[in-house]
Amino acid sequence: GKRLDLDDTRWISVGAGLRAAYTSVEDGAPSGDARSNDFDVQNMRLYFSGQLHENIKFTFNTDEIFSDGPVDVLDAIAQFEFSKGFNLWVGRMLTPADRIEMNGPFYGLTWNQYTQPLYPSDQGGAAGTYGRDDGITLWGAAGKFQYAIGAFDGVQGFGNHDDELLFAGRFAYNFLNMEDNPAYYTSSTYYGGLGNVLTLGLSFQSQSGATGSFAESGDFSGYTVDLLSETALDSGAVVTVEAEYKDFDADFTLATLPAGGGGCFCLFDGDSYFVTAAYLFAQETGVGKLQPYVRVVENSPTDAADSDLTEVGLNYVISGHNARLNFNYSSGDANITGYPGADVDSFSFGVQWQI
Amino acid sequence: GKRLDLDDTRWISVGAGLRAAYTSVEDGAPSGDARSNDFDVQNMRLYFSGQLHENIKFTFNTDEIFSDGPVDVLDAIAQFEFSKGFNLWVGRMLTPADRIEMNGPFYGLTWNQYTQPLYPSDQGGAAGTYGRDDGITLWGAAGKFQYAIGAFDGVQGFGNHDDELLFAGRFAYNFLNMEDNPAYYTSSTYYGGLGNVLTLGLSFQSQSGATGSFAESGDFSGYTVDLLSETALDSGAVVTVEAEYKDFDADFTLATLPAGGGGCFCLFDGDSYFVTAAYLFAQETGVGKLQPYVRVVENSPTDAADSDLTEVGLNYVISGHNARLNFNYSSGDANITGYPGADVDSFSFGVQWQI
């Protein structure tokens, strides 16, 4: 982003981020017996932020939420930033969650991170969109410990008769070097720029009345443990290993609907994990560095069959998270719902820009 | 906003405004017997404006119109600005109206100004949104007299068979110091910055075919008298009194629907007033000044029962309209429809930033 100073204290910053990809899925065409052929602008973000007063900032980001929709408000945050240890954000923001949610798509290690079930604020819009929701978050760091805890609207309507709030928290401990990101956000690789990193994170979310229909109300709670290890080798190469394990407890799911019909806000019940290992070559190839990776995901709902997905991919890193290309190949039946889909292979080519 | 010069004549300015609040309404949860709990980004505005030529400017503002919707065009104005006395705006802009509409939410004295029935351009979208509509406005000032008159699309469809235009005007006289706002916009407090202010405003709007259904067409006309008095005391404290009285004449209302069904664009018929009194303390408390206020609203439709609302609130003014916090408590049954709602109490905490 470009920072524009108004005076000694006040500034505005303007930036943008773009992710576009071509994706082809086996048997993915409407006919069911041809590969799909899809170009898509997956994200087109405008980043506005600013400082109004020594302790007062704001962030306003937009994205094209849900493929080819209009420009939507992604983040809209009134920020009271008091110290490294204590800050208060109000507005629409990321609900504290697991690492791949705190990365967003732009700071992930792989192109297609979201093949596991996600927390409610990333479940189609009724409880927030793209991991964001309206609420309040306290966050900060004390030494190598980081925290973010918040209260949010969560699901409104459906089974939430008494307008109960969603509570969300994330706690992380940096065993080696400290990760360096804005606020409570994360990245799943620093391309070796921070040296050796080993961080363990724990997140949880819970809300009463968060699942089910107006007629039959149920609850939701879940937690995730995530781990990031990045090792800068003497050769200049970088080894990155990332893993998450999540366990969700939802009273109503897509496989266990409330009786009596009516719209259900249904979540995943069960557990899920993924592991990714990546290797960033030390030497440049052309204008960038190659970073091949493998990733394995397994989703295990309590009320349906397991599913899994294996990915192999290659990042071509021109300028960190600001300019990279990706090729990804996957095979399996796991997807974001947590329930088995078609067991197919797919590949994508992606382009990511940020400024 | 930050002004960016292209050359001696041309410039672009970029700014932003954010209002976020937590609101809790007695019995407001879906169950009807618990308080509601709602965080909301009420406004997230981007402000773009610029000058292309000595007499040619533009304004383009966006907001998230109607809670959690996409980013929408709020204002889009091609501006011919000839002199203090004569200017012509074309595009989407505020229809000349009463003071609280010309304030918008960011320049009001209280957080929740809109508890009275409003003119058609602030009635859900069929005749404009957020007080704006597509049309043309002539505006200017002569001495202490200010005027704005315009023609707009107003309601399209419904009972407006012959595509009649909406006519709107606002006239104000500044008895003491001149108010200082862009164009024909207003503020309901200057925090004493302009000294003593006493301004009387008169606005009207009318459109043939503006109410009713396609089968049964009716008209609309209305006027509002508004008064602002701000007195800067010797102590440095500031006393602000604001009042409006409006009288609307609508052939079809929510209580008097057209026969034969079909969609109705229905407005309020009757009168309504509010009075607000505020006191800004001279001394700072922490980084801001306290401004307690009381406000009383009464809506009296001709075809339904009266309703009223009493509010007590506190602004914490850090940097005028650019950084302030608000706590508001209200009790009563009056609301924006003009018809009685549930007789409940509610409170809100709000944060407002602008740059």
Place this chain on the structure above:
Amino acid sequence: GKRLDLDDTRWISVGAGLRAAYTSVEDGAPSGDARSNDFDVQNMRLYFSGQLHENIKFTFNTDEIFSDGPVDVLDAIAQFEFSKGFNLWVGRMLTPADRIEMNGPFYGLTWNQYTQPLYPSDQGGAAGTYGRDDGITLWGAAGKFQYAIGAFDGVQGFGNHDDELLFAGRFAYNFLNMEDNPAYYTSSTYYGGLGNVLTLGLSFQSQSGATGSFAESGDFSGYTVDLLSETALDSGAVVTVEAEYKDFDADFTLATLPAGGGGCFCLFDGDSYFVTAAYLFAQETGVGKLQPYVRVVENSPTDAADSDLTEVGLNYVISGHNARLNFNYSSGDANITGYPGADVDSFSFGVQWQI
């Protein structure tokens, strides 16, 4: 736009464009026997672009797509720009097409260019919007020859069972001076600024399964020849002549629907042409120059009657495509569908700003 440098290589640019008009159509009111009266913000564009790396740029433009809708993504392009002769764009962008599509509304010669049937990416949204679609384009120039060829999603669903791509291309030869526009974009007048111009363009688009319904699938292919001649006279006046001829072959049209019902993505089948002649006076009148024009359009579907439209208009050119006013009068029954509409007269006053 204003260019903001981040360092020697990287920059962001911010700009805006606004077109607003009043239009009145004979018998155009809902009653059918009064003139319509419509103000409209036809376009409100924000222009963001930037360079991240020597060969890497991006463009992100928004518009209010389809009257009074939200702010939408217009263009979102990841740009690899290698040389004058070879460039690769990925994302959402103009599908290579005829000149009036490559102009967009801001760089046309006349206010209401789109009274002919258009390619699929400008047909209501199912195959792209406002001439844009998600895909990939190769473009460049070799001497006086310009090319742009691309592959796009085109229609998805409907009769496109196998997710076939849309292929599009545009080739132009500049016989006299070279036209000067970004990438493969065009303008239909340079107000004499480029001297004498004579350019012949040929565009085509085709997609299998691009017309019809899911039950009955058909194809689409079409081509357009366009010509622009601009002559700068010794007097300082400028004569501009523009013409297009297009021939579309669609298996299903609005007049030849697929059997069995179901939603149809129907296109025009037949041919169409327009010719425009304009004269820009050398001398200034006030702060601008007058440019009267006449335009004739004829649409000839194979499966319905012909229609035509005659326009006379006047541009008042204050600052080229950045500040101009327009008055346009038209009479006839031709319109963007290609099928005859009501035979009426209409007039519009328009204002166009860009920075």
